[in-house]
Amino acid sequence: MKKVLTLLFASILLVGCGHDSHSSKEDKSKHESSKKEDSQSKEESKSKSSDKKDKDYDTSEHETYKKKPSGTFKGDKLETKDYIVTIKDKEIIHNKDKDRDVVAFKFEVKNKSGKSNVNASFAWIESFDILQDSKDTENKLSPSYISFRDGKYAEWDKHQRDNIKKGGTAKGIETYELQGKGDVFIVGKDNNNYDKDLGRTKVKLKDLHKSSFSPREELEKSINKELEKEDEIQDKKDHDKSEKKDDDDKDKAVTDA
Incomplete structure (x- = not known):
């Protein structure tokens, strides 16, 4: 009887162990399945993120991301999402005061987007570098400030530092001191990729x-012109005053008579 009970107890233990082993295998299988689903979810999320990046970036052959260009530059027109710069004329100006030659660019800027603080001078400086060719190097030219407030270039200078309204256009003029007789290059800046x-x-x-x-000389001319205007105004005032005095004297003479 004792042997029978011992065998029965052993059988119960074996059945229990088998059940635990089966449950453990099921739990392990569920865990591995869950890990696989998580991995797939992460891969899908990563793929979506990569697709989004591809919309904003161009990939190079080295698989490094490059931002899209900040605009386009063809002929005499550079265009970005915010403004358009159109070069209207180029010339060499001999600055008589300093006895130096500069290359001058006359241009117009249109504010496309309505972005604030867009003016002709800002748009030009943000858009272009001016280089000059020499024997061994391409030299970056520095801006040369010349006051164009008076004289024949005044219309190009008058509003170039004023903010431009959306859809509006303003003129500008920028000059660069030459470093020789080599040709000059107008280089459109890519403000999204500084190596391009x-x-x-x-x-x-x-x-x-x-x-x-x-x-x-132009300033002196302007001052003299203003002085002449003031003299004309004063002469007219003196003339009117003299005529009034004559009229008053005549009226007084008639009254006395």
């Missing part, structure tokens, strides 16, 4: 019109 540019336009100096300009 949007293109370049070659300017042959020998083909440009050359003129002379003296800010000091």
Whole structure:
């Protein structure tokens, strides 16, 4: 009887162990399935994220991300999402006050987007570098400030630092001091990829019109013109005053008579 009970108890233990082993296998299978689903979910999320990046970036052959260009530059027109810069004329100006030649660019800027703080001067500086060719290097030219407030270039300078309204256009003029006689290049900046540019336009100096300009002389002319106006106004006042005195004297003479 004791042997029978022992065998029965052993059988119960074996059945229990078998059930636990089966449950453990099921739990392990469920766990592995869950891990697989999580992995697939992460891969899908990563793929979606990659697709989104591809919309904003171009991939190079080295699989590094490059932002799309900040705009386009063709001929004499550079366009970004915010503004359009159109180069209207180029010339060489001899600055008589400093006895130096500068290359001058007359241009117009249109505010496309209505972005605030867009003016002609800002748009030009943000858009272009000016280089000059030499024997061994391409030299980056520095802006050369010339006061164009008075004289024949005044219309290009008058509003170039004023903010432009959406859809509005303003003129501007920028000058760069030349470092020799080599050709000049207008280089469109790619402000999204600083190791790239949007293109370049070659300017042959020998083909440009050359003129002379003296800010000091133009200022003196402007001052003299203002003084002449003031003299004319004063002369008119004196004339009117004299006529009034004559009329008053005549009226007094009639009254006395």
